[in-house]
Structure formats: C-alpha cells, structure tokens
Amino acid sequence: MSESIAWNLLNQLEYILESDPLIDEIGFIHPSQFDVLNEEVGCTPWTAESISQSADNANISGKVLWSRDHKLGISTTALLPLYKAAKHVFMDSLRQYKMHTKVKDECGEGNVPKCPSPSLTILEKEVMKHSKTILLLCCDFGTAWNFRKLLLSEQQEYSMFMEELVLSDLVLSYSPKSERAWSHRRWVIKMIAGKCSNLQEIVDRESEFVKKLAERSKMNYRAWNHRCWLVAYMPVGQRLMLGILEAFLNKDQNGFSGEELDEMWKDELDWDEKLIKLYVGREALWLHRRFLASCWLKHFASSSAYEIDRFIDNELQLFNSCATIIDSHFDDYQAQATYAATYIMWLTKQIQVESLGIEFERKLQVSGLKTLLNNACPQKAFLWDSLLQLCGSE
Structure with a gap:
C-alpha cells in the first residue's frame, strides 16, 4: 500500500471517528469477513477505491473500513500502514505543540510570539485527535x-x-x-x-x-x-464483606443491622453456589464458600437451630450434586468432586468447633455419602473414619 493511500485511509478513519462519537466497539477484521457484514446489513463499506482514485489502488483488494450502528471495523491488512501514518501525524502535531508552548513561555504572558504558529487551541485539538487514533490502533x-x-x-x-x-x-x-x-x-x-x-x-x-x-x-x-x-x-452496601462485618462488630451506626448482614451472606452463598455449578472445577469458588460459611456460622447462625439445620441440608445437597463425576474424560469434573469432598470435610470440623453439630452426625450417615466421598476424593478416603470420630460416631 502506497503512502498516499495510507494517508487517505487515516483521514477517512479520523473522519468516521469524528462523525460518529457514539462508536462503542472496534474490531480488526479479515478482508474476507467484510462481505458477510455487508450482506447482513445491506450497506456499502468504505473501500480503498472510494477513498482515493489513484493508480496505487490497483494493489488493494477487498474492504478497508466498515462503520455502521456505532460499530467500527478495520481491515487487518490496513493496520500497519495506518499505524505508521497515525504515528507520524501524532508525533508531528506533538512536536508543533511543544514548540508553540515553549515559545509562549519564552515570550511571557501578554507578549505575542514573533514566530508564526497556529493557535494553541487548534494544536491541542489536533494532538488529541491524532492521539486518539494512534491509541485505537496501538x-x-x-x-x-x-x-x-x-x-x-x-x-x-x-x-x-x-x-x-x-x-x-x-x-x-x-x-x-x-x-x-x-x-x-x-x-x-x-x-x-x-x-x-x-x-x-x-x-x-x-x-x-x-x-x-x-x-x-x-x-x-x-x-x-x-x-x-x-x-x-x-458506598457501604458495595464494600468488601469483611469491611462490612468489621463495621457491624464495632457497632458502627452507619453499618448494617444483624438481619441485613444475615440476608447479605445468604445471598452471597446462593450466588457462589450458582457460580460453582456454572464454572465446574474452579477452586477459588470453593475457597470463597469456606469464607462465607465460616463467617455465617460464627456470627449469624448460632441463634437459630432451624437455620443451621437448613444450612447443613443445603451444603450436603450441593456436595451430592458436585461429587458425582459426570464425565471422567474431563479433569474439571474430577476437580469439582475433589473440592466438594474436601469442603464437606472442612465444614464438618467447623460445625463441631462451633458446637453446632447436633444434627450433622445423623446427616453424615445418609446412605451413599461415604461412597460419594470415596469416589470423589479417593486419595483422602482415610479421612472418612476421622471425620466420623470427629462427629462422635463409633
């Protein structure tokens, strides 16, 4: 692509950017994709031929710029020449701007520079325009x-x-x-x-x-x-949960009430469960659940046996749904089962530490739980006996 065509393309690109300030997405498109885009919307793209009629256009095939519905597409074949042209005009306008401001400083306020130069406002607009273009390209x-x-x-x-x-x-x-x-x-x-x-x-x-x-x-x-x-x-309603909890424990009058925090933690537990089921085998989600469960058991659950029982039921149901390896060909399912097993073992200890395990011993004996634990996490199967001992079973 010749320099003259590159300059014309740059002018056209900057014209599109100025004429449509609502452009909200830019993509770099292979020339073969332009025809599909044009067929879908029934429009005529900006082509090299429509921008310049010089003989150099014979070396350009396909489309170059595409703009519609506040979306802008740039051909990958034009990126390098556009970048070179944009860099040149940006650096040149920046040089002129620096020269102008330097002369203005030397002349002092109230004095008119002796050397002719465009107004500072115009230069600022030029540099801002060209800097925008170069940043969209690089x-x-x-x-x-x-x-x-x-x-x-x-x-x-x-x-x-x-x-x-x-x-x-x-x-x-x-x-x-x-x-x-x-x-x-x-x-x-x-x-x-x-x-x-x-x-x-x-x-x-x-x-x-x-x-x-x-x-x-x-x-x-x-x-x-x-x-x-x-x-x-x-605002406080969107801050990190530990910060909110700290404000509550310090009895900050601008903080949340106990009931509001209880609901917030339950909502976060529900959201975390949805993410666990959606993004299989992500350890960070299980670690976040440990944090949520630990805080809830320590600060909100001790006053309600019913709430504790319902929480335990929910966590065991989550474990049951995640401990089954649906497809052994994918490591994510094995990882999910492992994280679910280690989580339920961790939860058992937390419940006993907090003296909240009244019903947990019985629930751990639910038929099939031991088998699920062994299948999900065979390398830690020996922990099953320790887990039962922790619960007080023989």
Missing part, C-alpha cells in the same frame, strides 16, 4: 496516554474526563486486558473524585462495565483488579 503507545493526562490535568474540564472513559471503553472493546487503558481509567476517576456531584453514578456505571468485560473474559485479571480498586469509591 493501545500500548504510552506517549499518547501521557499527553492526554498532561492536557487534562491543565484543563480540568469534566466533559474531557468523561471522554477519556469513552476512549478507554473503545480500547478495551478490542483489548480487554490493556493495562494502560485500565490504569488510565483509574487516573480519570481519581481526578474527578470529590469534584463532581454524580461520582456515585459514574462508579456504578464503572462497576457494571467491569462486570460485562469480566463475563466476556473470565480470566481477565486486570478487570477484576480494577473492580477491587473501585471498592474504595463504593
């Missing part, structure tokens, strides 16, 4: 992120901060694990915290945004880490 371009931080720090305009969240939305739509994009979002939230009246609304949207990305990519550590960081900006 999200690790640190110079572009840093310039945007610099300019926003000077301007301190709320609307510009909101535009940064939209920009990082776009970046994360194609690169959901971009550390620079997540870091930039945290920087924006820090900058507006305490300066805007609707921070809680922004935090709620941010939490929902992270949730959607995490659902699309379960192993996205950066998304989960971002949500953990976000907790500090959430």
Whole structure:
C-alpha cells in the first residue's frame, strides 16, 4: 500500500471517528469477513477505491473500513500502514505543540510570539485527535496516554474526563486486558473524585462495565483488579464483606443491622453456589464458600437451630450434586468432586468447633455419602473414619 493511500485511509478513519462519537466497539477484521457484514446489513463499506482514485489502488483488494450502528471495523491488512501514518501525524502535531508552548513561555504572558504558529487551541485539538487514533490502533503507545493526562490535568474540564472513559471503553472493546487503558481509567476517576456531584453514578456505571468485560473474559485479571480498586469509591452496601462485618462488630451506626448482614451472606452463598455449578472445577469458588460459611456460622447462625439445620441440608445437597463425576474424560469434573469432598470435610470440623453439630452426625450417615466421598476424593478416603470420630460416631 502506497503512502498516499495510507494517508487517505487515516483521514477517512479520523473522519468516521469524528462523525460518529457514539462508536462503542472496534474490531480488526479479515478482508474476507467484510462481505458477510455487508450482506447482513445491506450497506456499502468504505473501500480503498472510494477513498482515493489513484493508480496505487490497483494493489488493494477487498474492504478497508466498515462503520455502521456505532460499530467500527478495520481491515487487518490496513493496520500497519495506518499505524505508521497515525504515528507520524501524532508525533508531528506533538512536536508543533511543544514548540508553540515553549515559545509562549519564552515570550511571557501578554507578549505575542514573533514566530508564526497556529493557535494553541487548534494544536491541542489536533494532538488529541491524532492521539486518539494512534491509541485505537496501538493501545500500548504510552506517549499518547501521557499527553492526554498532561492536557487534562491543565484543563480540568469534566466533559474531557468523561471522554477519556469513552476512549478507554473503545480500547478495551478490542483489548480487554490493556493495562494502560485500565490504569488510565483509574487516573480519570481519581481526578474527578470529590469534584463532581454524580461520582456515585459514574462508579456504578464503572462497576457494571467491569462486570460485562469480566463475563466476556473470565480470566481477565486486570478487570477484576480494577473492580477491587473501585471498592474504595463504593458506598457501604458495595464494600468488601469483611469491611462490612468489621463495621457491624464495632457497632458502627452507619453499618448494617444483624438481619441485613444475615440476608447479605445468604445471598452471597446462593450466588457462589450458582457460580460453582456454572464454572465446574474452579477452586477459588470453593475457597470463597469456606469464607462465607465460616463467617455465617460464627456470627449469624448460632441463634437459630432451624437455620443451621437448613444450612447443613443445603451444603450436603450441593456436595451430592458436585461429587458425582459426570464425565471422567474431563479433569474439571474430577476437580469439582475433589473440592466438594474436601469442603464437606472442612465444614464438618467447623460445625463441631462451633458446637453446632447436633444434627450433622445423623446427616453424615445418609446412605451413599461415604461412597460419594470415596469416589470423589479417593486419595483422602482415610479421612472418612476421622471425620466420623470427629462427629462422635463409633
């Protein structure tokens, strides 16, 4: 692809971005996929031929840019030339901006620079426009992120901060694990915290945004880490459960009542059970259940024998449903059975420690439980006798 076509493509890309500020998703598409997209929506894409009529277009086949319904597709064949062109114009506009601000500083306030240059406002808009383009093509371009931080720090305009969240939305739509994009979002939230009246609304949207990305990519550590960081900006009802429990134990008047905490823990146990059944063989979910069960037994269950009995029934039902290995060809089912078995053994000890095992001894003798334990976790079968001794059986 010639340089002239690359420049034309860059101009067209920036035109699309400016003409549709509601674009919420970007994808890099193989040329063979454009025809399918166009057939589905019945539209004509941006092609190299429609952008430039030079003879160089003979070397380009297929589609280049696709935009419809606030979605933007860029051909993978155009990425490299677009990146080179975008980097060139960004660095050139940044150089002009630095020269202009340097001359302005040397001349001092109230003096007009002797050398001719475009207005600072125009230069700022140019650099912001080109930095956006380069970041959408290469999200690790640190110079572009840093310039945007610099300019926003000077301007301190709320609307510009909101535009940064939209920009990082776009970046994360194609690169959901971009550390620079997540870091930039945290920087924006820090900058507006305490300066805007609707921070809680922004935090709620941010939490929902992270949730959607995490659902699309379960192993996205950066998304989960971002949500953990976000907790500090959430109201008490969304804080980490240990923090809420601590406030309750310290009799914080702004905290939850015992009944509210009881319901919160039950809801979390129900949610954890759904996740255990949905994502088979995930140890972290079983460890979280240990935390929930331990806290509930210690702080909320001691006053109600009925609640304890119902809790035990539910945990044994969960164990029964998870200890059966449906398909031995998949390690996840074996892992699920193992985690279920070790959890029920751990729970037995916890109940005895808390002196809540009135009915647990009988329930452990339910027909088939020993067999399930041995099948689910044969390497720990010897623990069965110890478990019964712990319960007081002969």
